Structures are given as structure tokens and as C-alpha cells.
Amino acid sequence: MWHDNWLPSGQRATNNYSSRTLSSTGLAWNARVADIIDRDQWCFPSGNTCIQNIWQSINFYPNSLEPDTPIWSLTASGEYTIHSAWDQMRTRKPNNNLFHILWHPLHVPRQSIILWLAARGRLRTKDRLPNITEEDGICKLCRREGESHDHLFFHYGYSKQVWDLIASKANITWPTLPWQELLSWIERRSTTKGNFHQWISFLALSSTIYHLWRERNRRIFTNSGHPPNAISKGILVQIRTQLMESPRRLDIPEIHQRTWNLRD
Ligand SMILES: [Zn+2]
Known part of the structure; x- marks a missing residue:
């Protein structure tokens, strides 16, 4: 007892x-x-x-x-x-909402990894490389300004044109903010439970980051490149494919079915 x-x-x-x-x-x-x-x-x-x-x-x-x-x-x-x-x-830590932006039901793993690195400021942008001359540090996408996370996502010229096209198609109305502030802004507004509009916007974000980074690498390593609208087109095709192949495709609300032409 x-x-x-x-x-x-x-x-x-x-x-x-x-x-x-x-x-x-x-x-x-x-x-x-x-x-x-x-x-x-x-x-x-x-x-x-x-x-x-x-x-x-x-x-x-x-x-x-x-x-x-x-x-x-x-x-x-x-x-x-x-x-x-x-x-x-375990010691509990506060939830990091970045998790929901990266690993939602529609995510593409290789894109989420690049977005994760970009969110941590860990992509090897030229401003992070030691011993680089001012000329070498120029962004290969616009050839105007120094390359940094803020510059690439999506404040200026080339990348802004790409993002604006994607955002208007996906009906994303995020403010124009410096990269880290934009992420915090999205984190604060994302809900834990999520919904298709939210997941599609996160998918659009990770696809755009991924393709911009790939285009940037292509220009550096192969000296060839595509104009912004060609990149945007590729991103839109890829988002649609991802939605078509999603196991939850039938749950996608009508409005998004129509936007992304999913019934063909
Ligand atoms: Zn640039």
C-alpha cells in the first residue's frame, strides 16, 4: 500500500x-x-x-x-x-514553422532541401565565398549586382520577373520583403494544419528557388542560359505535374483544379 x-x-x-x-x-x-x-x-x-x-x-x-x-x-x-x-x-523547443513550409503534403524533396539551405542562408552564393573579386561576385542572372540570398530571392530584375509570373499564376499575394523577412512573414501566417492553397504556394516557392538556383549554376558552369519567361514556364509545368501526381489529387479544391488545369 x-x-x-x-x-x-x-x-x-x-x-x-x-x-x-x-x-x-x-x-x-x-x-x-x-x-x-x-x-x-x-x-x-x-x-x-x-x-x-x-x-x-x-x-x-x-x-x-x-x-x-x-x-x-x-x-x-x-x-x-x-x-x-x-x-x-526530451527538452522541448518551440515549434519551427519553417517545417510546414518545407515538408507539406505536396513537397518535392530535392526542392525542399534547396529551400531549406536558402532559408538558413547556406547556399554558396558569391557573397559567401572568400577571396572573390567584385567582378566575379556579380550575379550571373542579371549581370548587374552582387550575388547574395537577398538578391537572388527575389528582389531584383531576373529573379523578380520569374517570381512575379509564378506568384500571379498561383494567386500568391506575399509582400515584397528581404529574403529572411519574407520567410518570417510566411511562417507567421502559415497554419499548422495547412490547406491546399497554402501547400501550393509553398510548392511554388520551393520550385522557384530550386529553378533559379539551377539556372544560376547552369550559367556559371556551362555558360548557357534561359530568359525569365522560359524558366517560369518550366516551373509552372513542374508544379502542375506535381499536383497531377499527388496521391491527394482528388482532394484538391475545384478552384485550384481549374487554375492548374488538372482534369485533362
Ligand atoms: Zn541578379
Whole structure:
């Protein structure tokens, strides 16, 4: 009764009460739980009011027909799971909403990886390379300004033209902000549960980042390039393909079915 963790709180009586208090109940120091059960009814010792909390915490009926079973109190089923044990041990950190932008139901893994690097400012843009001359540091897409995350996504010239086309097709009305501020703005407005409009806009974002980065690399390494509207066209085709192939295609609302011409 006093020394085992059989109470619903998972604690034992000796955790919270002194031996003097417990023995004032008149029950022996080695009393058993069976000693306070009479014909499948609890008969808690009366008298000592200060340990009433123990008796009040007991939220089940005694059952002499069933054997005693351990119950894992951290899951609803009472069964042990590694997940619940880990949840109990780990230090919780606030949720990072970037997760929803990257790993939504319509995401394309290789694109989300590039978006993730871009979100962390970890793409190897020229402003991050050591020992680069001013001339080498010029953005290959517009050949006007130095290349940085802010420049590529999507403030200026080439990349802005590409993004504007995608945003208007996908009906995205995000403000024009520097890259990190834009991401925070999107994070603040994205909901955990999500919806197709949100997921399609995240897909459009990751596709655009991915294709701009690929175009930038093509220009650096092969010296060939495409105009902005050719890139936009490629991105739109790819978004449509991704929607067509989604296992949740039939759940996509009518308005998006029409926008992306999904029924052909
Ligand atoms: Zn540029």
C-alpha cells in the first residue's frame, strides 16, 4: 500500500507523506492494497483527513477478478511506447514553422532541401565565398549586382520577373520583403494544419528557388542560359505535374483544379 507505485499519479504514498502520518491511519507499515478492499469496494480508512487526497486520487474500482497490470500513464492506451518515453525525456523547443513550409503534403524533396539551405542562408552564393573579386561576385542572372540570398530571392530584375509570373499564376499575394523577412512573414501566417492553397504556394516557392538556383549554376558552369519567361514556364509545368501526381489529387479544391488545369 505505502511503498509501491500503484496510485494513479504514478507515485507512492511514502513520496508525499511522513511515516507518522501514514501510520496514523491505523494500517500497518506493510499493509497491502487488498486490506482496503472489501467485496470489490474501496473501504478507505477514515479519521486522518490530511491523507484524503490519496484516496480521492483513486479513479478506478477494485477488481478482484483481474490480475494486477502495470499501466504506462503517458499514453491513452496505457501501453508503453518509445515515442511517449522520448517525449517525456526530451527538452522541448518551440515549434519551427519553417517545417510546414518545407515538408507539406505536396513537397518535392530535392526542392525542399534547396529551400531549406536558402532559408538558413547556406547556399554558396558569391557573397559567401572568400577571396572573390567584385567582378566575379556579380550575379550571373542579371549581370548587374552582387550575388547574395537577398538578391537572388527575389528582389531584383531576373529573379523578380520569374517570381512575379509564378506568384500571379498561383494567386500568391506575399509582400515584397528581404529574403529572411519574407520567410518570417510566411511562417507567421502559415497554419499548422495547412490547406491546399497554402501547400501550393509553398510548392511554388520551393520550385522557384530550386529553378533559379539551377539556372544560376547552369550559367556559371556551362555558360548557357534561359530568359525569365522560359524558366517560369518550366516551373509552372513542374508544379502542375506535381499536383497531377499527388496521391491527394482528388482532394484538391475545384478552384485550384481549374487554375492548374488538372482534369485533362
Ligand atoms: Zn541578379
